[in-house]
Amino acid sequence: MSLLRANASREMTPQEERYFLHLLSGDPMFKDFVRSQAMHGENAAQRIMKQPVCPKCERGAFYHKDGVACSHCGYMGASAHKIRQHIRGGHYR
Numbered sequence: 001m002s003l004l005r006a007n008a009s010r011e012m013t014p015q016e017e018r019y020f021l022h023l024l025s026g027d028p029m030f031k032d033f034v035r036s037q038a039m040h041g042e043n044a045a046q047r048i049m050k051q052p053v054c055p056k057c058e059r060g061a062f063y064h065k066d067g068v069a070c071s072h073c074g075y076m077g078a079s080a081h082k083i084r085q086h087i088r089g090g091h092y093r
């Protein structure tokens with residue numbers, strides 16, 4: 001994960017970084033996603049921030065059919081916003 005952290009420190013605020021740790025404390029599927037983004041280099045954090053947020057556990061979810069699917073808690077349905085909006089809006093405390 002050091003590659004992401006090296007990238008991320010340029011791109012993320014401390015608040016964003018704290019939320020990322022929460023994201024990464026969840027299920028391995030999202031971690032794999034983050035890792036694969038990080039391997040593509042530039043703007044990994046920005047791309048990850050475009051993923052939807054699971055309203056139940058506040059971890060990163062994936063778009064699925066008309067809504068989102070969370071591989072951490074199994075939630076399927078609507079998502080209010082993306083990770084970027086979740087952080088910028090101060091929803092994560």
Ligand SMILES: [Zn+2]
Nearest residue numbers: 054057070073
């Ligand atoms: Zn969830």
